[in-house]
Amino acid sequence: MIKKIPVSSLKTGMYLHDLNVGWMDHPFVRSQFTITTEAEIAKIVQLGVRELYIDTSRGLDVGDDAPTAAEVKAEIEAQIIKAAEEPLLIRVSxxxxxxxxxxxxxxxxxxxxxxxxxxxxxxxxxxxxxxxxxxxxxxxxxxxxxxxxxxxxxxxxxxxxxxxxxxxxxxxxxxxxxxxxxxxxxxxxxxxxxxxxxxxxxxxxxxxxxxxxxxxxxxxxxxxxxxxxxxxxxxxxxxxxxxxxxxxxxxxxxxxxxxxxxxxxxxxxxxxxxxxxxxxxxxxxxxxxxxxxxxxxxxxxxxxxxxxxxxxxxxxxxxxxxxGIYPVGSLVKLESGRLAVVIDQNEGSLLTPKVKAIFSTKSNAYIPPLEIDLSKPMGKGGADKITGHEDPAKWKIDTGRYLGAPT
Known part of the structure; x- marks a missing residue:
């Protein structure tokens, strides 16, 4: 199980899953490894790491009060959704x-x-x-x-x-x-x-x-x-x-x-x-x-x-x-099972952008591109909902093709 802990709780014998400083070109040869020395812990502290993730299935565990990666993700996403309320101003599409x-x-x-x-x-x-x-x-x-x-x-x-x-x-x-x-x-x-x-x-x-x-x-x-x-x-x-x-x-x-x-x-x-x-x-x-x-x-x-x-x-x-919560060019999964590329934001809500549905996960095949305004109700080109984002590489989808960008 992946858990998030403060760096002060890091001990030898724990398996480091993620340093949680993804912007940093850190000097460790590997990003995931078992902590074997106090010197490794000192180097992590020196880098400025404050919280990190450990894999308890591959090393020592920590107390029950440490949240799992899934719990952390759910809490952050709830906070983000709550913050996405003010309208935007868009001049042209x-x-x-x-x-x-x-x-x-x-x-x-x-x-x-x-x-x-x-x-x-x-x-x-x-x-x-x-x-x-x-x-x-x-x-x-x-x-x-x-x-x-x-x-x-x-x-x-x-x-x-x-x-x-x-x-x-x-x-x-x-x-x-x-x-x-x-x-x-x-x-x-x-x-x-x-x-x-x-x-x-x-x-x-x-x-x-x-x-x-x-x-x-x-x-x-x-x-x-x-x-x-x-x-x-x-x-x-x-x-x-x-x-x-x-x-x-x-x-x-x-x-x-x-x-x-x-x-x-x-x-x-x-x-x-x-x-x-x-x-x-x-x-x-x-x-x-x-x-x-x-x-x-x-x-x-x-x-x-x-x-x-x-x-x-x-x-x-x-x-x-x-x-935007889902920036232009993002690949998202819809409630209908379709994958769609975000092509524009909506002035009303960051959670309901305009998208172009391009792929069906049910049939595992491309579909004729269909523009959907997720802010509109049923019968007006809307009535679908984003359930999460997807990695374009996983589906081998070039999102740039659907933005009119060079392929």
């Missing part, structure tokens, strides 16, 4: 915006590659290109955030470093707008998102693209990238403090377990707290050279769980409202 969003996404990808290449070569960052692409992203998000967010979920793992920066920019602009920030603050957040990982270009390629876990020494080198990025972009004439702050502090955690400065609580700016949430969400939902990304709804559930210690809970809740 995701379908209407998709073609423009695709061009913006391609433009942003090209700009990030150019910026990172300039940094590697020691050349000046072309800020006019950065400003232009942030403006294009902002305009697309103003019309419909779901289109660009949906495209941001489609990544080539070999292009992760570049596409991650595009996604963080997209999500941070969307987040800042949803928080009611003024246009200048949104622009600065976008610049910070696009440039936040610039310092990774100072990390040797053999570490940056290593298809496995880091050694302690490699992990230490990887953790220098926020300061290296800050050093690079502070040399750009007129660079504002907000992008500098985002670049330097997007790996800080509110409990002080982050880096590079181990800031706590209000020592971390709101922009940096928001960037941390966005950075982790995109990292854990993306395929990378050494791990498979989790479905977006699962990523949001983990963010909610981690917000108890590592993130600002109010900001995590606001971010979930920003992208």
């Amino acid at each position: 995701a379908a209407e915006e998709m073609a423009r969003a695709r061009k913006v996404h391609q433009q942003a990808h090209k700009v990030v590659r150019s910026v990172m290449n300039d940094v590697r070569l020691g050349q000046a960052v072309q800020m006019d290109q950065v400003e232009e692409v942030v403006e294009a992203i902002t305009e697309s998000i103003l019309r419909n955030a779901g289109a660009l967010i949906g495209l941001s979920g489609i990544k080539d793992k070999d292009e992760y470093t570049f596409l991650h920066s595009v996604s963080v920019c997209t999500l941070l602009v969307t987040f800042a707008r949803s928080m009611g920030m003024d246009a200048e603050s949104v622009r600065l957040a976008g610049i910070g998102g696009l440039l936040h990982d610039t310092g990774k270009m100072k990390v040797p390629n053999e570490i940056l693209n290593k298809p496995g876990r880091f050694t302690d020494e490699e992990f230490a080198i990887m953790k220098t990238h926020p300061e290296e990025g800050w050093k690079i972009i502070r040399e750009i004439p007129g660079m504002h403090e907000v992008p500098l702050d985002i670049t330097l502090h997007h790996h800080e955690r509110v409990d002080g377990s982050g880096y590079p400065h181990k800031l706590k609580g209000d020592e971390i700016s709101q922009f940096a707290k928001m960037a941390a949430i966005v950075d982790v969400y995109d990292a854990i939902t993306s395929d990378r050279c050494y791990h498979k990304g989790m479905p977006a709804p699962e990523g949001l559930r983990k963010l909610w769980e981690w917000s108890k210690f590592h993130f600002d809970p109010a900001l995590v809740q606001a971010f979930m409202r920003t992208v």
